[in-house]
Amino acid sequence: MALLECCGNKLKLPHSRALGGGVFELRDVRFGMRLYYCFREKEEIVILHGGGKKGQEKDIDTARELLKKITR
Template sequence: MTRIHAISGLDIAALPATLKARYFQLTDRMEIHGPNLREPHTKAFGEGLFELRLKGAEGIARVFYCTRIGRRIVMLHGFVEKSQKPPARELKLARQRQKEIENADA
């Protein structure tokens, strides 16, 4: 079974209700079936970074994650989306956190 970890600062509780419910539905599936749920649920951004795509009545949210050895999924950064493409600052923050996780595991 896959284990999911959220890093400090990732506030899933702050998401609107339908987005939060969708997050838990998809992460439950990830725990059982692994991290690759495929589009439209997940998307690869290269270099080991992925996004979990959440749609609900209140809009769209994205949660960036990476995978680690030992069937671990680490949720790095989440935000409510306002455009089709994730803002550069959101992607940059996710990549920074990914590097921190990789360095801690080294």
């Protein structure tokens, strides 16, 4: 989280990657944990969802649905 706060949208692999549609993934490769987030108004970071590597596809779908809800 500190890296995300410090670097924002400049954070890249292996720590973060864009998943498309405005959703990004913050990765902790040591423990296989993921946080899915988006940016609002350039400076604001919104954590949408989190989970482990094993449930990744479902977690990404959930994050995308939540992003749709907050951007209506």
